Amino acid sequence: MRSHPGEDTELRIGATMALPDVLRRLGADPAEVLAAGGFDVRLFDDPDNMISYRERGRMLAHCVATTGCQHLGLLVGQQISLCSLGLTGLLVKYSPDVGTALRNLSRYLHHHVRGAVASLTVDGESAMFGYLTVQTNAQANDQVGDGAVAAIFNILRELCGPRWKPSHVLFAHRRPQDVTPFRQYFQAPLVFDAEWNAVIFSSGWINRHLAHADPAVLHLLQREIEKLETRYGDDLPGKVRRLLRAAILTGHANSNQVATLFSMHPRTFRRHLARFDTSFEQLLDETRFEIARQMLNDTRMTITEIAVALNYSDMSAFSRAFRRWSGVTPARWRAQHMVELDRTE
Numbered sequence: 001m002r003s004h005p006g007e008d009t010e011l012r013i014g015a016t017m018a019l020p021d022v023l024r025r026l027g028a029d030p031a032e033v034l035a036a037g038g039f040d041v042r043l044f045d046d047p048d049n050m051i052s053y054r055e056r057g058r059m060l061a062h063c064v065a066t067t068g069c070q071h072l073g074l075l076v077g078q079q080i081s082l083c084s085l086g087l088t089g090l091l092v093k094y095s096p097d098v099g100t101a102l103r104n105l106s107r108y109l110h111h112h113v114r115g116a117v118a119s120l121t122v123d124g125e126s127a128m129f130g131y132l133t134v135q136t137n138a139q140a141n142d143q144v145g146d147g148a149v150a151a152i153f154n155i156l157r158e159l160c161g162p163r164w165k166p167s168h169v170l171f172a173h174r175r176p177q178d179v180t181p182f183r184q185y186f187q188a189p190l191v192f193d194a195e196w197n198a199v200i201f202s203s204g205w206i207n208r209h210l211a212h213a214d215p216a217v218l219h220l221l222q223r224e225i226e227k228l229e230t231r232y233g234d235d236l237p238g239k240v241r242r243l244l245r246a247a248i249l250t251g252h253a254n255s256n257q258v259a260t261l262f263s264m265h266p267r268t269f270r271r272h273l274a275r276f277d278t279s280f281e282q283l284l285d286e287t288r289f290e291i292a293r294q295m296l297n298d299t300r301m302t303i304t305e306i307a308v309a310l311n312y313s314d315m316s317a318f319s320r321a322f323r324r325w326s327g328v329t330p331a332r333w334r335a336q337h338m339v340e341l342d343r344t345e
Contacts, residue, residue, distance in 0.1 A: 011113040014047030014086060016056060016147075018079035019063065025075070026067045037062035047086065057138030064143060071181040073143030077150030078185060082158055084151075087225055088112045094218045098159050099206040102129050105155070108225055110242065116148070119196075119246035122203050129156065130198030132172065132245055133294065141298055142173035145197035146182075152199045153186060160208060166201045170194035173298040193299040195249050195309050236262075237276050237283060244287040251311055255280045289325045292318075296334045303330050 020030035031041040039059055043049050064072050082089035088108045095101035106118040121128045131148040133141050149169060157164055166188045175192035182190055247253040259269035273279055288310050295306045307318035322330045
């Protein structure tokens with residue numbers, strides 16, 4: 001399935017499977033709340049049922065508005081574990097060590113949820129596992145991010161054991177009015193208006209051997225997931241877009257570097273992209289625009305900070321690029337978008 005910027009993608013409802021239970025805990029009837037928003041509670045009968053990313057966002061926004069719970073996404077994410085992730089979760093569980101497990105999770109996450117990307121970054125004594133939404137045209141991306149961070153926290157605790165603790169927890173959205181539920185759950189310093197939804201922890205855990213590691217089982221699982229890759233995987237531009245989301249923010253969005261990750265010579269890489277009527281530069285441009293809009297919309301990062309995050313030489317270079325993409329400056333786009341949000345709230 002080829003995914004284009006702004007195109008709505010589908011994901012397993014398993015990513016939000018806990019929503020009816022959370023609504024009950026908040027004193028609401030899940031069937032009534034969902035029906036009022038135009039959703040059927042039977043959608044949650046099977047975790048493999050599919051929902052579009054945009055509709056999932058609309059559903060979460062409706063539930064937040066109905067219950068008044070501004071940390072609903074956090075509550076949903078608190079119930080996610082490896083067993084919630086289907087085949088991808090099993091692949092993670094039977095990996096040999098924590099680092100391999102997290103890299104497998106980031107590589108195959110799209111089988112569980114499209115419209116997002118995950119990445120593991122190790123820098124000296126610090127490691128970060130982060131999650132970003134690619135579908136910037138959906139509602140409730142802050143709720144989705146909160147749920148993803150809670151899920152990452154749970155998965156790391158499941159892999160590393162009860163002694164594991166994060167050093168910081170990051171959120172790619174504005175600071176909510178009440179951070180008490182976040183402090184109580186994570187028991188770690190919180191950072192809002194970040195580039196990633198992420199958990200930062202000591203890199204010493206990366207090489208930790210996993211108790212369930214089983215090379216034979218892992219091989220069988222990899223064979224099964226590769227079959228899915230062949231049948232349902234993105235075409236090359238789709239895979240490049242997913243990779244670029246992380247590469248841009250880690251300073252590795254170089255054509256030659258990306259070609260190497262696909263085991264291709266740079267000329268071969270460009271030739272394959274040309275067969276899809278696109279180029280690396282076009283995909284890079286589109287992805288930067290997507291990230292820029294997400295940061296302008298969801299965070300209080302300054303224009304200069306966003307320019308730095310996207311690896312522009314200065315704010316004026318970023319502003320020129322953004323005007324080329326959208327017809328207006330980043331500041332004007334942010335002001336216009338805030339007005340549109342105010343009208344819908």
